[in-house]
Amino acid sequence: xxxKRTVVTIREVAKAAGVSVAxxxxxLNGQNHTRVAAETRRRVLEAARRLGYRPKRSAQALxxxxxxxxxxxxxxxxxxxxxxxFYEAVKGALKAAxxxxxxxxxxxxxxxxxxxxLLRSAxxxxxxxxxxxxxxxxxxxxxPLLKGRMPFVVVGRCSDPEVITxxxxxxxAAKLAxxxxxxxxxxxxxxxxxxxxxxxxxxxxMGYRMALEEAGLPFDAxxxxxxxxYYGVEAxxxxxxxxxxxLRKPPTAVLAxxxxxxxxxxxAAQQHGLRVPDDxxxxxxxxxxxxxxxxxxxxxxxIFAETLVEYATDALxxxxxxxxxAPKRMLVPTQLIVRASCGAMSRKNx
Amino acid sequence: xxxKRTVVTIREVAKAAGVSVAxxxxxLNGQNHTRVAAETRRRVLEAARRLGYRPKRSAQALxxxxxxxxxxxxxxxxxxxxxxxFYEAVKGALKAAxxxxxxxxxxxxxxxxxxxxLLRSAxxxxxxxxxxxxxxxxxxxxxPLLKGRMPFVVVGRCSDPEVITxxxxxxxAAKLAxxxxxxxxxxxxxxxxxxxxxxxxxxxxMGYRMALEEAGLPFDAxxxxxxxxYYGVEAxxxxxxxxxxxLRKPPTAVLAxxxxxxxxxxxAAQQHGLRVPDDxxxxxxxxxxxxxxxxxxxxxxxIFAETLVEYATDALxxxxxxxxxAPKRMLVPTQLIVRASCGAMSRKNx
DNA sequence: AAATTTTAGCCAAACGATTTAGCCAACTCT
DNA sequence: AGAGTTGGCTAAATCGTTTGGCTAAAATTT
Numbered sequence: 001x002x003x004k005r006t007v008v009t010i011r012e013v014a015k016a017a018g019v020s021v022a023x024x025x026x027x028l029n030g031q032n033h034t035r036v037a038a039e040t041r042r043r044v045l046e047a048a049r050r051l052g053y054r055p056k057r058s059a060q061a062l063x064x065x066x067x068x069x070x071x072x073x074x075x076x077x078x079x080x081x082x083x084x085x086f087y088e089a090v091k092g093a094l095k096a097a098x099x100x101x102x103x104x105x106x107x108x109x110x111x112x113x114x115x116x117x118l119l120r121s122a123x124x125x126x127x128x129x130x131x132x133x134x135x136x137x138x139x140x141x142x143x144p145l146l147k148g149r150m151p152f153v154v155v156g157r158c159s160d161p162e163v164i165t166x167x168x169x170x171x172x173a174a175k176l177a178x179x180x181x182x183x184x185x186x187x188x189x190x191x192x193x194x195x196x197x198x199x200x201x202x203x204x205x206m207g208y209r210m211a212l213e214e215a216g217l218p219f220d221a222x223x224x225x226x227x228x229x230y231y232g233v234e235a236x237x238x239x240x241x242x243x244x245x246x247l248r249k250p251p252t253a254v255l256a257x258x259x260x261x262x263x264x265x266x267x268a269a270q271q272h273g274l275r276v277p278d279d280x281x282x283x284x285x286x287x288x289x290x291x292x293x294x295x296x297x298x299x300x301x302x303i304f305a306e307t308l309v310e311y312a313t314d315a316l317x318x319x320x321x322x323x324x325x326a327p328k329r330m331l332v333p334t335q336l337i338v339r340a341s342c343g344a345m346s347r348k349n350x
Numbered sequence: 351x352x353x354k355r356t357v358v359t360i361r362e363v364a365k366a367a368g369v370s371v372a373x374x375x376x377x378l379n380g381q382n383h384t385r386v387a388a389e390t391r392r393r394v395l396e397a398a399r400r401l402g403y404r405p406k407r408s409a410q411a412l413x414x415x416x417x418x419x420x421x422x423x424x425x426x427x428x429x430x431x432x433x434x435x436f437y438e439a440v441k442g443a444l445k446a447a448x449x450x451x452x453x454x455x456x457x458x459x460x461x462x463x464x465x466x467x468l469l470r471s472a473x474x475x476x477x478x479x480x481x482x483x484x485x486x487x488x489x490x491x492x493x494p495l496l497k498g499r500m501p502f503v504v505v506g507r508c509s510d511p512e513v514i515t516x517x518x519x520x521x522x523a524a525k526l527a528x529x530x531x532x533x534x535x536x537x538x539x540x541x542x543x544x545x546x547x548x549x550x551x552x553x554x555x556m557g558y559r560m561a562l563e564e565a566g567l568p569f570d571a572x573x574x575x576x577x578x579x580y581y582g583v584e585a586x587x588x589x590x591x592x593x594x595x596x597l598r599k600p601p602t603a604v605l606a607x608x609x610x611x612x613x614x615x616x617x618a619a620q621q622h623g624l625r626v627p628d629d630x631x632x633x634x635x636x637x638x639x640x641x642x643x644x645x646x647x648x649x650x651x652x653i654f655a656e657t658l659v660e661y662a663t664d665a666l667x668x669x670x671x672x673x674x675x676a677p678k679r680m681l682v683p684t685q686l687i688v689r690a691s692c693g694a695m696s697r698k699n700x
Numbered sequence: 701a702a703a704t705t706t707t708a709g710c711c712a713a714a715c716g717a718t719t720t721a722g723c724c725a726a727c728t729c730t
Numbered sequence: 731a732g733a734g735t736t737g738g739c740t741a742a743a744t745c746g747t748t749t750g751g752c753t754a755a756a757a758t759t760t
Contacts, residue, residue, distance in 0.1 A: 007476060009716060020740045025718055034719090035737060054474035058417055059716035061408035062745050069455065076441050080434040081639040087433030091426050094458040103477060105419065105455040108444040124404035126357060127453060233643075263643055289431040293583075293613055295645030359746060370710045375748055387708060409746035412715050 008053045017047035024048070028055070069103045070316060071128035073115055073142075076108045079232035081260045084288045085305050089155075092309030093132065100317060107131065116141060123150055130320045132312055136165075137197045153316040155308060157199040157329075164319060166312040166330045170200055173301045173334040174207025177255055177283050180299075180336060182215050184344055186253035186281060190223045192239050192265055193257045194230055204257055204285075223251055227261065236264020244272050252280060253342070259284035259291045262298055262341075277343030287337050299342035302335040358403045367397035374398070378405070419453045420666060421478035423465060423492075426458045429582035431610045434638045435655050439505075442659030443482065450667060457481065466491060473500055480670045482662055486515075487547045503666040505658060507549040507679075514669060516662040516680045520550055523651045523684040524557025527605055527633050530649075530686060532565050534694055536603035536631060540573045542589050542615055543607045544580055554607055554635075573601055577611065586614020594622050602630060603692070609634035609641045609650055612691075616644070627693030637687050649692035652685040 014021040019040060026034045027044040036044070047053075061067045072093055074086050093104050105128060109115035119142060122128050130151040133142055136158040143160060146152045154165045181189050191208050193201045209219050225243035227235040236256060244250055250272070256262035262284030266276055274280045276296055284291060287302035311330055318325045338344050364371040369390060376385050377394040386394075397403075411417045422443055424436050440454070447454050455478060459465035469492060472478050480501040483492055486508040493510060496502045504515045531539050541558050543551045559569050575593035577585040586606060594600055600622070606612035612634030616626055624630045626646055634641060637652035661680055668675045688694050 007474065010718095011716080021717080022719075022740060022742095023738085026739090029718075034739080037738060040738080052474065054471065055718095056412075056716055057475045057477045058408055058411035059745095060718080062406075062412045062747085063716080063718045065745075067408055076444065079639065080437055081643075083433040083437030083639075084430040086437060087430050090456055090458060094426065094456065103455045105453045106440055106444065108440060121404065124357065124402065125407045127407045289429065289433075290640035290643060293431075293640060293644045295643075360748095361746080371747080372711075372749075373709055376709085379748075385708065390708075405748095406746055409715095410748080412717085412745085413747045413749090415715075 007056065008051045010053065010055065013044070013048050013051055013053045016051060017044045019044060065126075066129050066320075067127060068101065069105055069128045070097055070313065071105055071107045071119075071122055071131040073107045073109065073119065073131055073133050075115075075134075075230070076110050077230065077232065079234065079260060081233060081263070081288065081290065082231055084290075085286060088305035089134070089309040092306040092311075093313045095306070096310045096313035096317065102317065112141075116145065119145055130316045132309070132316060136199050138199075151316060151319040153312045153319065155312050157203060159199075161328065164315050164325055164328050166308055166315065166332065168303045168308065168334050169331045170203035170334075171207040171210070173285070173303070173336075174204035174255065175211045176207075176334075176336055177285075177301050178208045178211035179215075180338070180344070181253045181255065181281055181283060181342065182211060182217075184253075184281060184342065186251075187217060188220075188223065188249070188251040189253040189255060190225055190240070190243060190251040191255050191257075192225045192227070192236055192243075192261050194227050194235075194261075196226070201257060204255075208255060222247065231258045231260050233260050233264045233267070236261030237267050238264070240265040240268040241271070244268060250274060250280065254280060254282050256282065256284050259286045259288040259298055259300055262300070263290075263294060266294070266341075277341055281342040283342050287335075291337075292339065296341045297339035299339045299344065300337050302337050304332055304334075308332050357406065358401045360403065360405065363394070363398050363401055363403045366401060367394045369394060415476075416479050416670075417477060418451065419455055419478045420447055420663065421455055421457045421469075421472055421481040423457045423459065423469065423481055423483050425465075425484075425580070426460055427580065427582060429584065429610060431583060431613070431638065431640065432581055434640075435636060438655035439484070439659040442656040442661075443663045445656070446660045446663035446667065452667065462491075466495065469495055480666045482659070482666060486549050488549075489547075501666060501669040503662045503669065505662050507553060509549075511678065514665050514675055514678050516658055516665065516682065518653045518658065518684050519681045520553035520684075521557040521560070523635070523653075523686075524554035524605065525561045526557075526684075526686055527635075527651050528558045528561035529565075530688070530694070531603045531605065531631055531633060531692065532561060532567075534603075534631060534692065536601075537567060538570075538573065538599070538601040539603040539605060540575055540590070540593060540601040541605050541607075542575045542577070542586055542593075542611050544577050544585075544611075546576070551607060554605075558605060572597065581608045581610050583610050583614045583617070586611030587617045588614070590615040590618040591621070594618060600624060600630065604630060604632050606632065606634050609636045609638040609648055612648055612650070613640075613644060616691075627691055631692040633692050637685075641687075642689065646691045647689035649689045649694065650687050652687050654682055654684075658682050 010021050010024050014024045023036060024044050027036050027041050097104050107118045109118055133152055133154045136154050136156045154163055157167045158165055196202055212219055225239040227239045229235060254265050256265050262282050265282055269276055269280050276282055284298045284300040287300045291298035291300045315325050360371045360374050364374045373386055374394050377391050443454050457468045459468055483502055483504045486504050486506045504513055507517045508515055546552055562569055575589040577589045579585060604615050606615050612632050615632055619626055619630050626632055634648045634650040637650045641648035641650045665675050
């Protein structure tokens with residue numbers, strides 16, 4: 001018991017194979033143009049395999065200056081309905097990272113203040129080699145903090161053309177969703193959104209406006225309902241209730257920037273005696289897994305978060321290794337999922 | 351541009367303060383107060399602050415043998431509805447870890463095979479100092495792999511009394527939920543569960559049986575519906591549909607081991623023409639955030655995943671540091687949340 | 701005053717890998 | 731045969747900390 005079988009070191013492998021540690025490293029890393037004879041290589045490989053040798057990460061880290069770890073800077077929201085997105089994100093990041101033997105650590109923050117502090121300390125302690133950021137804002141303070149000091153990739157659009165970003169085609173997505181509502185005959189379409197300092201909000205507004213204008217309809221700022229803070233059912237509820245109270249006549253349709261907001265809209269609508277989809281058509285975003293199961297099932301724009309983040313992570317890894325990163329900005333298409341909440345399935349066909 | 355301002359090292363601090371690196375380290379780690387004069391200490395602290403010095407993690411790691419990183423071994427399920435639990439888990443782990451300046455990395459796996467491989471490599475590379483495991487099974491192969499080689503804490507019950515565990519009081523929870531259904535007059539209560547090799551399934555079965563027996567009802571194995579694999583809407587759907595097809599007469603109530611399974615039950619019921627809650631009462635587990643929003647809203651047993659994992663992480667940190675871990679097994683109570691799906695709110699009061 | 705203890709701080713050796721420079725045969729070429 | 735090449739390997743430096751041992755000087759005791 002307590003057999004203190006310490007982890008195998010490169011020295012033991014060297015001894016077992018009857019060579020120097022340099023040779024072992026050479027064989028294992030292959031980089032070095034220091035050639036090793038086939039027979040020696042075999043012996044080393046065999047010894048390493050037999051002893052179950054794996055280089056110790058922290059030693060490697062110190063020597064090479066790389067921790068082989070990526071940071072995922074994600075918000076820890078109180079509304080756990082937001083979790084699917086981050087779950088998918090983690091999946092995508094891990095998928096890309098795992099392939100190359102990298103680790104992913106979660107830099108989870110409760111507010112932007114804390115996020116900056118976490119990034120700063122990651123920077124100072126060199127605990128990660130690069131970070132993935134979500135949901136950029138105007139004058140995002142994270143960028144100047146990180147720029148030139150640590151590689152990073154942003155999931156979302158950001159104005160700085162130097163920054164590598166991966167994003168959904170939000171303009172197109174919002175445009176298609178709005179057009180869908182227009183085709184169903186709606187003329188007063190509200191837009192429930194997070195504050196416009198978020199690039200995503202700007203882009204989706206853009207798509208919404210484009211669809212309206214192409215249909216020859218005026219854009220009416222009175223139909224915008226902004227949330228106080230971020231996403232979440234509560235936020236959507238408040239924003240839409242505020243809108244309903246403000247307007248003489250309620251809109252006949254709503255485009256919500258997110259399924260959680262849409263859920264809040266549903267609640268506010270119900271409280272106001274509006275039936276969905278009969279009195280009010282609702283479209284969300286993200287195709288969160290609950291969207292198919294709420295009442296009525298939500299029409300929504302599906303985004304491919306896992307893919308998005310997988311690409312972003314891949315780009316980040318290239319960036320870190322100094323490999324060329326193909327396009328500086330990548331757009332991933334989205335997909336409209338039509339369910340009952342928009343009224344397009346008027347004849348119930350279950 | 352590209353100002354290669356390299357990170358501050360302890361040597362620079364030492365020079366700036368006019369002392370040796372040993373003294374700086376001594377001051378910063380503060381083990382031995384008598385070793386350095388108050389004035390010197392002040393100078394060192396001042397220099398460190400001014401230069402913004404933070405010890406480099408990988409160097410610390412190599413020297414001390416600690417990476418100051420915890421691993422969270424979580425499944426990457428295809429059904430993203432399972433994400434809330436893990437989101438909460440991550441929150442809890444981060445909360446406990448952050449307080450002490452530790453990092454959390456996600457060891458995400460697709461199947462048990464891969465989980466073992468990940469743990470093995472974490473072990474060999476010493477990339478984490480300890481791991482948190484979820485959902486233990488009979489003869490769990492993770493335990494013998496880790497035991498004696500790396501500290502770990504299990505979230506869930508496990509038979510080995512040596513292992514430190516934190517768990518919900520599943521027996522009690524299932525018992526209370528079942529009793530609730532019994533009080534509503536139900537006599538044929540089905541139990542939808544994951545395979546019984548999972549300790550959680552065993553415990554909840556136990557609570558279910560206890561409630562039945564205390565009510566003087568026979569336990570009927572025909573009312574058990576086991577899933578093929580793990581949790582998820584699809585799994586619940588299949589399991590319950592299988593049960594319905596097998597029985598002459600459907601049960602009047604279902605206790606599902608998880609909200610995702612309950613959602614599957616809802617779908618199967620609907621397909622079979624059973625109305626919930628009128629023909630069938632349904633109770634789930636976890637109080638996943640969507641439970642309040644599905645149709646009908648799910649009665650469910652709330653578990654406090656964040657708290658659970660926060661405790662577990664705290665215990666793990668103690669374990670790693672060799673501090674005493676108070677109780678070897680901790681039980682966190684649960685809470686029954688009554689909504690519409692069980693029929694207790696028969697008079698619709700919206 | 702000498703001997704002892706305490707205080708304050710430095711030296712140098714790790715930790716476990718990677719990498720650079722260099723050594724020694726053996727081989728090639730004129 | 732001597733000079734230059736090359737292949738195959740090793741010794742040693744290095745990454746940035748922490749820490750046990752050591753040494754002077756100062757304080758205390760005898």
